[in-house]
Amino acid sequence: MSEPRVTLYAKPGCHLCEDARAVIERVCAELGESYVEVSILDDPALLQRFAEEIPVTFVDGRQHDFWRVSEDRLRAALTG
Template sequence: MIVHFYTRPGCHLCEDARIVLKLVQEDVPFEIKEYNIEEDDALHEKYMLMIPVVVFENEIIQYGQVDYPAILDALL
């Protein structure tokens, strides 16, 4: 399983979301592919007001405030 994580440097919500993703990884094995939206103009335009964004199987699971139960439920 691969979870796509869209973020940007200096984003405190992104740091919190990264911690949540790592905690969920302890219960459900998956790979995190992280993308810095500032390195891609299309991603920046798409997600600039939403980050952090967590995507699984081409669907946004959560964005902004990321919480453990929502991520876990989406992956189970």
């Protein structure tokens, strides 16, 4: 696997985060990409920045989505 192109900022117990993770796992597996998940609870700066927007998805270091992850949009970002 290559370096992760997708970063999911999330927190435990977040149902939207679980939904986002499922989409990200599916798309990354399909495309041979990897992702990393970061808990915003582990970093006060991330907690302050993203507390009201999780889950937040970054692709190639740029913010891509928040709250919901579109499978089609994520696939396009990773292949385009």
